[in-house]
Amino acid sequence: MIEVTALTKRYGSLTVLDGVDFAVQAGEIAAVVGPSGAGKSTLARCINLLEKPTSGSILVDGKDLTRLSRRELRSARRAIGTVFQSASLLQRLTAAENVELPMRYLDISHSERVTRVRELLDRVGMLHRANHYPSQLSGGQQQRIGLARGLALKPSVLLADEPTSGLDPHTTSSILKLLAELRDELRVAVVLITHEMDVVRSVADSVARLHEGKIIERGSVAEVVRSSDSELARALLPLPPGPAPLHESAVWQLRYERPDVDPAWLTSIGRELDTDISVLAGLIETIDDGGAAGRVTVRFERPLAAAQVRAAFASRGIHATQGSIARADELEREPEERQEALVRSAA
Amino acid sequence: MILATATPWSGVSSLLLPALGQTAAMVGIVMGIVVALGLPLGLLIFNTSPRGLTPHTTVHASISWIANLGRSLPFLVLMATVIPFTQLVVNTTIGIKAAIIPMSLAGIPFFARLVENAVREIPRTRLDVGIASGASVLQVIRTIQLTEALPGIVAGLSLNIIAMIEYSAIAGAIGAGGLGYLAVNYGYEQFDSHIMISCIVVLVLIVQIVQFGGDRIVRSLTH
Numbered sequence: 001m002i003e004v005t006a007l008t009k010r011y012g013s014l015t016v017l018d019g020v021d022f023a024v025q026a027g028e029i030a031a032v033v034g035p036s037g038a039g040k041s042t043l044a045r046c047i048n049l050l051e052k053p054t055s056g057s058i059l060v061d062g063k064d065l066t067r068l069s070r071r072e073l074r075s076a077r078r079a080i081g082t083v084f085q086s087a088s089l090l091q092r093l094t095a096a097e098n099v100e101l102p103m104r105y106l107d108i109s110h111s112e113r114v115t116r117v118r119e120l121l122d123r124v125g126m127l128h129r130a131n132h133y134p135s136q137l138s139g140g141q142q143q144r145i146g147l148a149r150g151l152a153l154k155p156s157v158l159l160a161d162e163p164t165s166g167l168d169p170h171t172t173s174s175i176l177k178l179l180a181e182l183r184d185e186l187r188v189a190v191v192l193i194t195h196e197m198d199v200v201r202s203v204a205d206s207v208a209r210l211h212e213g214k215i216i217e218r219g220s221v222a223e224v225v226r227s228s229d230s231e232l233a234r235a236l237l238p239l240p241p242g243p244a245p246l247h248e249s250a251v252w253q254l255r256y257e258r259p260d261v262d263p264a265w266l267t268s269i270g271r272e273l274d275t276d277i278s279v280l281a282g283l284i285e286t287i288d289d290g291g292a293a294g295r296v297t298v299r300f301e302r303p304l305a306a307a308q309v310r311a312a313f314a315s316r317g318i319h320a321t322q323g324s325i326a327r328a329d330e331l332e333r334e335p336e337e338r339q340e341a342l343v344r345s346a347a
Numbered sequence: 348m349i350l351a352t353a354t355p356w357s358g359v360s361s362l363l364l365p366a367l368g369q370t371a372a373m374v375g376i377v378m379g380i381v382v383a384l385g386l387p388l389g390l391l392i393f394n395t396s397p398r399g400l401t402p403h404t405t406v407h408a409s410i411s412w413i414a415n416l417g418r419s420l421p422f423l424v425l426m427a428t429v430i431p432f433t434q435l436v437v438n439t440t441i442g443i444k445a446a447i448i449p450m451s452l453a454g455i456p457f458f459a460r461l462v463e464n465a466v467r468e469i470p471r472t473r474l475d476v477g478i479a480s481g482a483s484v485l486q487v488i489r490t491i492q493l494t495e496a497l498p499g500i501v502a503g504l505s506l507n508i509i510a511m512i513e514y515s516a517i518a519g520a521i522g523a524g525g526l527g528y529l530a531v532n533y534g535y536e537q538f539d540s541h542i543m544i545s546c547i548v549v550l551v552l553i554v555q556i557v558q559f560g561g562d563r564i565v566r567s568l569t570h
Binding site for chain 1: 470472473475476477478479480481482483486490491494495497498568569570
């Protein structure tokens with residue numbers, strides 16, 4: 001497991017990370033999200049000690065990595081495997097040689113290395129590509145090799161820094177599935193740094209939102225999407241744009257609060273309140289704990305007392321709010337899009 | 348009227364072949380020294396730079412300055428300037444031995460810059476891969492920088508060999524022998540057109556072969 005406490009990083013007078021703390025247990029995937037510029041990459045580089053934190057501690061298996069000498073750090077950091085953005089494979093080494101690379105820095109015998117490389121390549125489904133060079137592999141295949149390389153030294157913590165950036169949705173989901181399998185089988189603690197909310201929703205157990213160097217919101221993914229309408233919650237479970245104006249008083253925003261919401265609520269509530277209900281927009285998904293999470297916008301076709309409506313929904317595990325809630329897509333935007341948006345607003 | 352007495356074509360090879368051998372020896376020895384010293388120097392220049400593995404402003408500025416010094420003088424001037432040093436090291440100022448010193452002094456910084464450029468092309472995250480896996484600085488240099496930059500370094504090597512062939516011809520002026528000496532003394536001074544033409548043809552061929560061979564190797568190393 002890894003425990004980060006009061007991690008602070010300053011460059012001169014600029015504070016990039018300001019007292020960040022979080023802990024990830026073995027067998028847990030913890031996502032850190034935030035817009036670009038929030039300090040995500042600096043956090044990643046501090047966790048694997050590529051940058052020395054200004055203050056704070058990083059405990060991996062009870063050992064504080066920030067207090068070690070250079071020499072001690074060299075061996076201790078092997079407890080953290082890193083999966084880099086766009087895989088960052090060495091172009092002149094084959095897939096197998098890339099996976100073997102971290103083992104070459106240790107006194108691991110050749111035969112042992114060969115066996116381990118085969119195991120790892122097999123685990124990520126890339127054994128048939130062992131002798132291919134990165135330029136002969138697709139982005140998803142390269143990232144599988146990157147995952148295998150990150151696991152080469154049997155780390156207890158796996159740091160994945162934007163592991164799916166630049167991959168198409170199908171490849172992304174196959175990489176995430178693999179990540180979840182590795183978490184369950186190898187019981188590694190995974191720190192997943194990403195700006196993609198789909199990624200968080202489909203694979204993370206917990207999520208922390210980084211904003212201007214601080215973690216301002218956190219919780220298990222299920223908890224966050226079911227218990228609040230915070231910006232993170234709305235970004236995680238975004239409501240698609242609805243067709244009707246959302247300011248009418250007959251419009252209600254619904255949020256699933258319990259994992260076991262009866263999917264037939266629409267009919268049963270319509271019957272109970274004796275009204276037709278129009279569904280204007282909605283997103284209902286099964287999340288990691290196996291239960292449902294959802295956000296739906298509905299409109300009642302006959303005037304009703306607000307208290308009555310709230311009670312009807314509450315009895316079915318659904319939280320209802322009259323009127324509209326702003327959409328939160330800021331968190332998820334790509335850096336380039338943000339740049340463009342900034343340029344546009346400046347112009 | 349100037350009477351040109353050209354060496355008969357049949358006699359050209361007896362002059363040309365030894366000269367070719369001398370050029371090859373000079374360039375060969377110089378390249379050995381250039382690689383042995385220029386490669387570490389290039390790695391040092393890059394790795395002490397802000398983007399390197401062990402940034403060090405003062406060291407970087409000093410060695411960078413020295414490397415530029417070696418490249419700023421025209422070769423003929425450099426050769427004359429370092430005569431006292433040449434005398435000190437090889438105890439003579441003429442011949443192949445004497446040519447090797449200024450050629451190396453010109454070649455080392457040239458190659459160092461080519462190595463630095465080749466290594467600079469490697470994206471930073473690929474170096475991070477090594478560091479995050481617990482590699483030492485020397486291990487990162489050996490397994491990542493040199494491995495990834497090899498095609499670039501080989502391309503630099505052919506560039507450097509060609510430059511050294513050119514310098515070896517200039518060194519003919521201090522009696523270093525070789526093709527350049529032959530072309531100047533027989534072809535130019537004695538109007539021996541057969542020798543002149545032969546030297547030109549051989550030099551052009553060598554440069555083409557080095558460049559072609561170098562490009563082939565670079566291609567085979569690039570994946």
